[in-house]
Amino acid sequence: MQKSMMSAGQMNWDDLKFFLEVARTRxxxxxxxxxxxxxxxxSRRIGALEKALGTLLFERSxxxxxxxxxxxxxxLGYAEALESTLQTACEQVSGASLALSGHVRIGSTEGFGSYFVAPQLGGFQDIYPxxxxxxxxxxxxxxxxxxxxxIAITLERPERGPYVCSRLCDYALKLYATPEYLQRHPPIRQVEDLGRHxxxxxxxxxxxxxxxxxxxGxxxxxxxxxRSTSVVAQYQAALQGRALAILPCFLAGPDARLVEVLPDEVKVIRQFWLYYREDLRKLKRITLVADYLRACAERNRAFxxxxxxxxxIA
Structure with missing residues (x-):
């Protein structure tokens, strides 16, 4: 494609929105x-942007x-900077009416998102409908x-990147089984007995x-x-009473169909980290959600x- 010089006025800035989504989703x-x-x-908008810029932006395969x-x-770097600047400018110029509206997407681990975050969100939406x-x-x-x-909630702190990051909470995992499983299988009195299960x-x-x-370990x-990549699938399988499972306490603890096994000997502690991009720090809706999730985790530290x-639940 032949390169051409162009002014900012010749570009359809709305095409950048299409460019960003294709770059992100591929x-x-x-x-x-x-x-x-x-x-x-x-496809048409990407083609128009490439024609206006006089260069290929994507290889297709x-x-x-x-x-x-x-x-x-x-x-991409310039487009993302423009996107972030525009979002921040809109919030600050429009004031509270826009600052307290919009969309926030939270990415979370499966179990924590489904069994802890989801029940907590109703309280947030009562405050910020x-x-x-x-x-x-x-x-x-x-x-x-x-x-x-x-916003992301993950098991590991990001090693690099322009992120605002904080430790959301510690959480425990314990060993669980159904009473029926324990009745049908050899007794478990110490950790060494687990090798028979x-x-x-x-x-x-x-x-x-x-x-x-x-x-x-x-x-x-x-x-x-x-074996399953899904902790929710592991939980559902454990309820069938055919094996033991190490599960998060926030997931299995409230379920009366499961009992703890060797609760003093088998207890694993892990952390959840909450973070978002540095360029979203000034977006009020992002910080409101992040602060709310931190408050929910703090209230539920013992749980x-x-x-x-x-x-x-707030």
Whole structure:
């Protein structure tokens, strides 16, 4: 494509919105769904932007989708900076009416998002009814750099990146079984007895964080009758009474169908980290959600550590 010089006035700035979504999703169809348009509109707008700039922004392939070229990578940084600046300017110029409205997308680990965050959000929406929440509880890593979420809750602190990050909470995992399982299988009086039992656990090579691989440290070479990438699936399987499972207390603790096994000997402590991009620090709706989640975690410190039976909901 022949390069051409152009002024800012010649560019259709709305095309940058399409460019950003394609860069983040890597497919025109996914970008179209997020933008509420059809595939051909996305393809046409990307083509128009490339023509206006006189350069290819994406390499297209069936295997990899839309992959940014060197020129596209350069534009991405500027486009994201413009997007963030515009969002901040709109909030500050429009005042509280806009600052307390809009969308916030939270990406969380599957169990914590489904069983702790989701029940807490009703209280937030009572206070801020014009802020819509998208909750993404998924058993994999959420990428903030690709704008998959505004706020992330993860097991590990990000090692690098322009993020505002804080430790959200500690939480405990304990060993659980159904009473029926314990009646049918050899007694468990000490940790050494666990070697005679089967476990429900993670698929080691597919675990999205090494923080999930705690069973080996408790029962080396443990026998596993079922492995799953989903902690919710592990929980549901444990309810069938066919094996033991190490589960988060916030998930299994309130369920009377499960009992703790060796609660003093088997207790794993992990952390959740909350973070968002530095360029969102000035967006009031982002900080409101982040502060609310921190307050919910603080109120439930004992519950998350398995020392209280019921969750406190604001």
């Amino acid at each position: 497919t025109a169809s996914s970008a179209a769904r997020r933008l509420g348009v059809d595939y051909t509109t996305v 069936r295997a990899s989708g839309f992959v940014l070229t060197t020129e596209g990578q350069h534009l 014009n802020i819509a929440i998208d909750l993404l509880p998924v058993p994999h890593f959420i990428s903030l750099s690709r704008r998959e979420a505004d 089967s476990f429900i656990t993670y698929v080691d090579d597919l675990a999205f964080s090494p923080e999930l691989l705690y069973l080996e 408790i029962v080396p070479n443990a026998s596993s009758t079922l 998350l550590l398995g020392d209280a039976g019921e969750m406190v």
